[in-house]
Amino acid sequence: MNSNQQQGNRLQLNFGFGGGDRNQYSQDSSGRAFPTTPSTFPQPVYPNQAGQQEVWGTQQQGNGYNGYFMGNPYQQAQYQGQQGNLQAPNQARFNEAANGLVHQLSHQHLGGAGGGGRSGSPYGRQPSPSQQRPRTAGERGQQQYGAYLGSQGPRQPSLYDEEPPAKAADKYSANLFQQSKVSVNLVNHFFKDSVQRARDRNQRALELEAFMKDPNYSDRRKAEKENQMRKAETEFLRFLRTKEKPENFATLKIIGKGAFGEVKLVQRKHDGKVYALKSLVKTEMMKKEQLAHVRAERDILAESDSPWVVKLHTTFQDSTFLYMLMEFLPGGDLMTMLIKYEIFTEDITRFYMAEITLAIEAVHKLGFIHRDIKPDNILLDRGGHIKLTDFGLSTGFHKEHEASYYKKLLAGGAHKSARDNRNSMNLDQIQLTVSNRSQINTWRKSRRQLAYSTVGTPDYIAPEIFSGQGYDYGCDWWSVGTIMFECLIGWPPFCAEEPHDTYRKIVDWPRNLHFPPDQQLGQEAEDFIRRLICDAEHRLGRIGAAHGAHEIKQHPFFRGVQWDGLRRIRAPFEPKLQSNIDTQYFPIDEIDQNDNSAALRAQTAAAGDDVAAEMSLPFIGYTYKRFGAFRG
Amino acid sequence: MSFESQGAPDASSYASNSRRPPFFFRDEYSSLIVKGNFMTLAAKPKLVEEGEWLAHQVVEQYRLLEQMIDIIKVMDDRSNPPRPIICNPETCPTMSASGHTYTWLDNNKKPIKIPAIQYINLVQKWIIGKISDPSIFPTDTSSSAFTPTAASSYVTGSITPGSSTPQPLGPTSLNAPLSQLAGRDWLGKSSGFPETFEADIKSIYRQMMRCYAHIYHGHWLEPFWHVNAWRELNTCFIHFINVGKLYNLLGDKEVEPMQPLIDLWLSKGLLSPPSPSQQQQPPQQPLKENVPMGGTQQGVMAS
Numbered sequence: 001m002n003s004n005q006q007q008g009n010r011l012q013l014n015f016g017f018g019g020g021d022r023n024q025y026s027q028d029s030s031g032r033a034f035p036t037t038p039s040t041f042p043q044p045v046y047p048n049q050a051g052q053q054e055v056w057g058t059q060q061q062g063n064g065y066n067g068y069f070m071g072n073p074y075q076q077a078q079y080q081g082q083q084g085n086l087q088a089p090n091q092a093r094f095n096e097a098a099n100g101l102v103h104q105l106s107h108q109h110l111g112g113a114g115g116g117g118r119s120g121s122p123y124g125r126q127p128s129p130s131q132q133r134p135r136t137a138g139e140r141g142q143q144q145y146g147a148y149l150g151s152q153g154p155r156q157p158s159l160y161d162e163e164p165p166a167k168a169a170d171k172y173s174a175n176l177f178q179q180s181k182v183s184v185n186l187v188n189h190f191f192k193d194s195v196q197r198a199r200d201r202n203q204r205a206l207e208l209e210a211f212m213k214d215p216n217y218s219d220r221r222k223a224e225k226e227n228q229m230r231k232a233e234t235e236f237l238r239f240l241r242t243k244e245k246p247e248n249f250a251t252l253k254i255i256g257k258g259a260f261g262e263v264k265l266v267q268r269k270h271d272g273k274v275y276a277l278k279s280l281v282k283t284e285m286m287k288k289e290q291l292a293h294v295r296a297e298r299d300i301l302a303e304s305d306s307p308w309v310v311k312l313h314t315t316f317q318d319s320t321f322l323y324m325l326m327e328f329l330p331g332g333d334l335m336t337m338l339i340k341y342e343i344f345t346e347d348i349t350r351f352y353m354a355e356i357t358l359a360i361e362a363v364h365k366l367g368f369i370h371r372d373i374k375p376d377n378i379l380l381d382r383g384g385h386i387k388l389t390d391f392g393l394s395t396g397f398h399k400e401h402e403a404s405y406y407k408k409l410l411a412g413g414a415h416k417s418a419r420d421n422r423n424s425m426n427l428d429q430i431q432l433t434v435s436n437r438s439q440i441n442t443w444r445k446s447r448r449q450l451a452y453s454t455v456g457t458p459d460y461i462a463p464e465i466f467s468g469q470g471y472d473y474g475c476d477w478w479s480v481g482t483i484m485f486e487c488l489i490g491w492p493p494f495c496a497e498e499p500h501d502t503y504r505k506i507v508d509w510p511r512n513l514h515f516p517p518d519q520q521l522g523q524e525a526e527d528f529i530r531r532l533i534c535d536a537e538h539r540l541g542r543i544g545a546a547h548g549a550h551e552i553k554q555h556p557f558f559r560g561v562q563w564d565g566l567r568r569i570r571a572p573f574e575p576k577l578q579s580n581i582d583t584q585y586f587p588i589d590e591i592d593q594n595d596n597s598a599a600l601r602a603q604t605a606a607a608g609d610d611v612a613a614e615m616s617l618p619f620i621g622y623t624y625k626r627f628g629a630f631r632g
Numbered sequence: 633m634s635f636e637s638q639g640a641p642d643a644s645s646y647a648s649n650s651r652r653p654p655f656f657f658r659d660e661y662s663s664l665i666v667k668g669n670f671m672t673l674a675a676k677p678k679l680v681e682e683g684e685w686l687a688h689q690v691v692e693q694y695r696l697l698e699q700m701i702d703i704i705k706v707m708d709d710r711s712n713p714p715r716p717i718i719c720n721p722e723t724c725p726t727m728s729a730s731g732h733t734y735t736w737l738d739n740n741k742k743p744i745k746i747p748a749i750q751y752i753n754l755v756q757k758w759i760i761g762k763i764s765d766p767s768i769f770p771t772d773t774s775s776s777a778f779t780p781t782a783a784s785s786y787v788t789g790s791i792t793p794g795s796s797t798p799q800p801l802g803p804t805s806l807n808a809p810l811s812q813l814a815g816r817d818w819l820g821k822s823s824g825f826p827e828t829f830e831a832d833i834k835s836i837y838r839q840m841m842r843c844y845a846h847i848y849h850g851h852w853l854e855p856f857w858h859v860n861a862w863r864e865l866n867t868c869f870i871h872f873i874n875v876g877k878l879y880n881l882l883g884d885k886e887v888e889p890m891q892p893l894i895d896l897w898l899s900k901g902l903l904s905p906p907s908p909s910q911q912q913q914p915p916q917q918p919l920k921e922n923v924p925m926g927g928t929q930q931g932v933m934a935s
Contacts (some may be wrong), residue, residue, distance in 0.1 A: 158655035161855060164661075167858050176706045177716055180859035183699040187864040190696060191666045191673075191871075198672050205678060230679040234823070236771045237684055241691040242771040243764065 016469025104514050204229065244316040246323060246597075249277055254593050255586040261321065265328060265583055266615040274580050275313065275329040279321040281600060306366075307567055308359035310379060310389040320601045331380025331389060331575040332585030334483075338375055339587075342490050346522055348572045349487040351478060352378075354553075354561045355386045358475050361549030363388065369471070373479035374460040375486070380585070456504045464536045466507055477541040480552075481532025489519055493533060509533060528557035656852045656862070657892040664867045670874040671823070671904055683820015687769050689875050690833045694759055697840050701752060703779040703861060704851050716749055718855055724748035730847030730889040748846055755839045768832055770824045834918060836879040844869050845889040869893075876905055 013624040067599050129499070157165035208229050212222050249266035252274075256263035261280040268275065305311075311327040334352065338344075344352070356378065370377075370388065462470045464476035486492040493513050494505035505512040513533055516527060531540040540555060541548035553563060575585055641648075655661045676685045676900035703718040716747040727748040735743035746754075762767050811933055819830040847856070847865065856862040873894055887894060897903045 157853060159656075159849075160651045162652060164655055164853065164857050167860070171858050172717060172855060173708065175709065177859055179706045180703050180855070180861045183703050184861050186699050187868060188665060190692075190699075191867065192691070194673050196667070201677050208679075224677070233677060233679045234681070234684055237680060238687040238771050238773050241688055241763070241769065253815070273917060352824050372761060556738070 012269075015626060057158060061467055138159060201233070204233075239363055244314055244325070245322070246277075246279070246318065246321070249275070251595065252581050253583045253586070254591050254595070255583055255588065257591050265581060265586075267581070274328050276326045278324040278326060280324075282317070282320060282322055306359075306362045307385075308362040308387055310387045318601075319548060320603075321597070326389070329381045330577055330582055331382060331573075332582070333376055333380065334378040334386070335375035335379070336585065336587055337573065338486060344487045346488065346525055347496075349484060349525070350557065350561065351572050352386065352487065353484050354563070354566055356480055356483070357549055357552050357558075358563065358566060359388045360480065360535055361387060364473050364476070364548060369473055370476050370479075371465060371471075371478050372461070373394040374457060374481055374482070376457070378483075380571075380573070380575065382575060382577060384574040385567050400626065458499050458506070459486075459495055461538070463505065463506050472536065472542070474536050474539045474542040475537055477548065477552060478533050478536075481529050484525070485529050486534070488525060488529075489516060522557075524555070524559075525558040528555050531555065653892065654852065656866075657896065658664075659700060659896060661862065662865055662866060662893060662896050665863050666867055668759055668903065669904070670798070670871055671878075672879050674875045680821045680935075682821045682822065683825040686833055686879055686881075687820070687825065687829075689879070690836055691769070693764050693872050693875060694763060694836070696871065697843055700847055700861075700865055700868055701756065701843060702825070703855065703859065704847065705749070705752075708763070718851060719749045719752070721747035721749065723854075724846070724850050727751035727842065727846055729842070729849040732845070732889055734842050746849065747791060752846070755843060759836050759839065762836060764830055768829065772824075774934075831838050835878055835882050838886050840872065841876070841882055842930060844872065848890060848893075863935060866893075870897055870902060873897075877903070907912050 054110070086507065087425075208226065211225055212218065217225070248270070249264075249268055252264055252265040252267055255265050255276065256278075261278065263276055263278045266275055266277040267273065310329065313325045313327065315325070318322050359375065359378075360370065373388070377388060379387050379389050381387055399427060460479040460482045462471065463473035465475055482492050482494070494509065495503050496502045496505060513530075515521065521529075528540075531538075536542060541552045552558075553561070575582075578584075652658070674689070675801040676682060706718065707717050708717040725747055726745045727736075733745060735752065736746050736754060738744045766772070818827045819825065821827075848869075852862060852865075856865050868888070871888075873882070873887065876887075894903065898905060
């Protein structure tokens, strides 16, 4: 913090103490703390997730009813109104064993206890409880199956055998297995989402009930409130079954472009709400073969309701694109900030590192490793606080690809990057110090270009991810170290002209990590970086999801940081916005504003088979939707 | 057990034929991926109008079924022209399930047998047409669309504000449509669903039931067993049946090909039986076999 040669370039907003020490920072920042929580902080509203009250009692067998169907068509009347909160009907008895918590989906792939045993199932002991068989099923049925399975040759497995045939992994072509996997995955998500929705709905009903009982509100206010809730619930159901379409949105600006698609600032036509709409080209995504996985990841993060994660309102698709409707964060991203300011003071760096630490902690607590933490994925909301985005989606670095992909890159450098045609200079051997600022400027210029390319930038990726020997939560902390290096020094530690040179440098990091002598860092800052940019087994925060962040927070670099209210203090940089569609913090000028979606669509159409395009493309069978999304 | 006292017609036929029931009617293959009672997902929320809720349910049920159908429709890209690996005109020359063969009506309203895959494609196209038609499944959420809802709900008494509360005026006898004054009402009317809505969703449900029946009887082994998707199939189907029976969208006859599995789930308490009082009532609206389904796409039972 004493090396302020770059003072002119440093970001110095809101802090009146450019080179101040960290105690001053913390005092100062607490003095500036906002008394209220900005609206960007959604609070979880589901304090008790036990869901006991949602579990319906069921009647036990032996009740003498055969017909399930003889009921009054409107028998559901008994379910509504009674308690209004999905409580058990009076006549039902609770059965501990059968009920359980509805959301016990942890067994979903396992078939529960015993159900998975398909070789020693006790067939003999257990006559089918159903003694009734379809009246029309008989010999005809048997013949039918015989014919269908082919009766000549070796005996074919039949539905009526004692045991089903052994499963053969090579029985069908790969695409059938792939489709099954997708379907299974989507069905799992459907039930998980639906149970969650029922639980949320129940919670809202309980809240309304409490409101209705509150003597402090007038009857008129209560009636209004109930009507309002009725409307909200109905709107949500309609929203769930309505297909969202890109035509429902007017494009205001293209705020980002990448290899897989683009991000637009859009306004919903019928209510004027503003969102960021990300569209991804399906054919490109398909090549990654990781959609179900990506989707699962996205959903969980989107559902997390964490203030550290960009909110995903909904996803939808057409034959060409996969769309993600997200909250618009007008502050731009950290990459744009770094391009603009080149370097931050240590205090400002500390603020961002502290927020990034909390954000990563939130992601880890959800059981996820981001793996792709980089300045481009760190967005700034209207208060200047950060949120993470792009959970592996933008670059497609995924398990099955990683090892071989990186191996190839490391071996040959045969990989074509967006910059291959440029008159490139090999920076591999050059130690990057201020003395070769011109090279750095070259790097900086191509910074955004690289961010938008297919490969993405590898600058922040931990070496163990390349090696294919497995990685853990710790890989995200490596990224923090490299980002912090860039904030303080002005470039990431292993930057090079070509991505494959960056890979090489990262793998051989001990020989390539240099702190330029003319930019003296604070001792604790340098130590912190060195404790993060190191082997996985020695890295700070390596101890896993729950405790890793705790260890990081204890580092002396963060001394004095008030972790609990960090999001409520004023950020060092607060976007000054003219309107809710202000895009001044996005490099609009550098982004081609031409909409080429029509061309891409034409391409898809030319590829044919768009009759049932939606049915045949199993991208997201269930569009993800969140209650309240349409309400802004 | 209750089943034994009911004189099921063929109670012992599997045994007498020394033949086991098909796998999917056996206890050990009736398991699900979700624990608990499916009523949680089927019960109508208090604040939601019934037509609105059923529209939601039908659309979601279709999305689930679609996932199962997608498995049997996967194309063999090595064949030319490409055709489904699992369900194609050779494996399934008719839309059949356990001795039932479902027919489609041709242009002359004559029932014809068509390959299952073709039948299923027609059903899907028809259902998608219905559920994405805003005149049948309204989607408008602009506030004006809700004004009638709120107003008429006062009229029908589902909100009972305190008597001292100033009340918004609902439709009065001066401006209410004659039909309403005459007491004519239908499912979803207050939410803006058309009079045909109930018939439409019953037809959709019946066709979806046939798809499930074919999937189970024709494709449980090939491929659901082999690709390990049979528990998901069970889970989709039990949810389908639960909603279908709870809201009377399905008749006994339609579920017959899958009755043993339904009875099995019923016996395990996974499905809720109707209450005794309701059981004694005759069905209010016996399901008609030939509800108009629009055009020539009426399917009928021919077995």
